Amino acid sequence: MRRLGHDFARPELLVRALTHGSIASATRPDNQRLEFLGDRVLGLVMAEALFHADTAASEGQLAPRYNALVRGETCAAIARDLALGEVLKLxxxxMLSGGRRKEAVLADAMEAVLAAVYLDAGFDAARKVVLRHWSARLSTVEQDSRDPKTALQEWAQANGMPPxxxxxxxxxxxxxxxxFLITVRLEDGRHAQAKGGGxxxxxxxxxxxxxxxxxxTKT
Incomplete structure (x- = not known):
């Protein structure tokens, strides 16, 4: 895992982080507990980084940026950058159902790997790994946090509607x-659809x- 930027003193932690529940056994635990811990490690690093990056930002401004950085899609994208799917134990x-490419599997593995780094070498080492791989997204998070769902929810609230x-x-x-075919509906009955994979x-x-x-178009 040279791309990760951390040399494990206890490589068994990395092995566990890459072990999916579909192949786990009594002697080969899966990565779910590590995923739980890694989610919290990532959250703290991102909250700290955002807090220091913009000292004038309010809680209301920081929250959507935080959500954009820690959500599953972001974790899965970074897992793909690291080619984690190629080394997962499934x-x-x-494996036959495409587990190496599944969004949730990759996101969970990414968080588990962060926990493995934390347990292997402490919080500073985990912070270093997170900032190394999330730095580009930190610089564009203002744009990423205002995704269409966020913008539509803000429009609904501004017009006195529920989400x-x-x-x-x-x-x-x-x-x-x-x-998937997804329909989005507003309280007043207006709706729109989109269809796509992923x-x-x-x-x-x-x-x-x-x-x-x-x-x-209606304004």
Whole structure:
């Protein structure tokens, strides 16, 4: 794992971080407990980095930036940059269903690896790894935090409406490459749709953008 930027004194921690539940056993534990810890390690590093990066930002400004940096899609994207999928230890059924490419599997593994670094060498080492791989996203987080779903929710609130509702109207394709049809609805009955592969959240973002485009044409 040279790309990670950490040499493990206890390599068994890294092995555990890369072990999916589909291949775990009594003598080979999976990475779920490490994922739980790594989520908290990542959260603290990101909160600290944002706190110091913009000393004038309010809590309301920091929160969406934080969410953009720690969400599963971001963790999975960094896992792909590190090629974690290639070294994951998966059971045969999970491997055949495309587990090495699944968003949730990659995100969990990324968080588990951060926990492994923390347990191996402490918080400073974990912080160093996080900042090394999240630094580019930290510099663009203001833009990333204002995704279409956030913008649409802010529009609804400004117009005295509850948050938009997102419904999975249809799903097709194999489990490892699903295609979602997502409908977003406002309280006043207006709605928009988007269809696509990848993650459900990604298609929800596309549906939100479709709704924003619709609202813009009506103004």
């Amino acid at each position: 059971g045969r059924s999970e 938009p509702r997102y419904e999975q109207t249809d799903r097709s394709g194999p489990d490892h490459a699903p295609v 993650t459900k959240r990604g298609v929800e973002q596309a549906a939100a953008q479709a709704m924003l485009d619709l609202l813009e």
